[in-house]
Amino acid sequence: MTIALPKTPSFDLIGSRALVTGASSGIGLACATALARAGSHVTLVARRAEQLHALQTALTDEGLHAESLPLDITDLAALEHEMAVREPFDIVVNSAGLARHSPALQSQPDDFDTVFNLNVKAAYFLFQFAxxxxxxxxxxxxxxxxxxxxxxxxGVDRAVYCASKHAVEGFTKSMAIEWGKANIRVNTVCPTFIKTDLTAATFNDPEKRAWIEQHIKLDRVGEVEDLMGAVVYLASNASAMVTGTSLKVDGGWTAE
Known part of the structure; x- marks a missing residue:
């Protein structure tokens, strides 16, 4: 008897075009590196031009394909223009984001608007334009x-941030439903606390670090490398039947 074995879907991204926002550091930098190493030509987007060009140089020195696009994605007119004049991107990773933590009773309208303008509004229209x-x-x-x-x-002191990220989950699900027939997949990656320059202050606070370590079941905090495989998976044909969902890279935090 002859058995026809299934073919493992490919994780390679050779020939694809990707855009990564928030690419100048931390999680965005790791995502851009992962996609470039998988074979994609990556457009690096962030406000900080010097850091972008340094990353572009580091990637091209490895023989990878990357270009820089200094841009504040909350400037929707500029973002729409840049997306309109370029060929369509096969992959878009939005890693731009920020947090302003405070007790809910002390939240200020400016903090709320600043967080939502980047985490929700800019993210929404980036996906729409793409x-x-x-x-x-x-x-x-x-x-x-x-x-x-x-x-x-x-989370304590995180009402505004949590609200913004719950909103992201909502619009990605709706977009996935609307765009599924066109084979445009929309998903999220949901990390736990990841060690980056932006989270250094949190990890340097013994009380906050103890709270984090108490909730992560794998007994360690996250590294940017923990997200690289997840992003390549969702970008590639290996996840061809995955849309409208969240890939939690949280060390078991939300298993409770």
Missing amino acids: AKKLFEAGKPGSLIAISSQMAHVG
């Missing part, structure tokens, strides 16, 4: 939002 180009070209695509475990739970 999808429009894919629809015009009749191409499939994979849109990936770097969300958070806090999109699925609550």
Whole structure:
């Protein structure tokens, strides 16, 4: 008897075009590196031009394909223009984001607006602009939002941040439903606390670090490398049947 073995889907991204926001450091830098090493030509987006160009140089020195696009994605007119004048991106990873933590009773309107303008409004329209180009070209695509475990739970002093990430989960699900017939997939990656320059102050606070370590079941905090495989998976054909979902890279935090 002859058995026909199934073919393992490919994780390679050779020939694809990717755009990564928040690429100048931390999680965004790791995502851009992972996609470039998987074979994608990556457009690096962030406000800090010097850091972007340094990353571009580091990637091209490895023989990888990358270009820099200094841009503040909360400037929606500029973002729409840049997306319109470029060929459609097969992959978009939105890693741009920020947090302003405070007790809910002390939240200020300016903090709320600043967080939502970047974490929700800019993220929403980035995906809309990317999808429009894919629809015009009749191409499939994979849109990936770097969300958070806090999109699925609550946290002390994190009401505004949690609200913004819950909103991201909501619009990605709706977009996935609307755009599924065009084979445009929309998903989120939800990390736990990851060691980056932006989280250094949190990890340096013994009380906050103890709270984090208490909730992570794998008995260690997250590293940017923990997210690289998840992003390549969602960007590639290996996840061809995955849309409208959250890939939690949280060390078991939300298992409770």
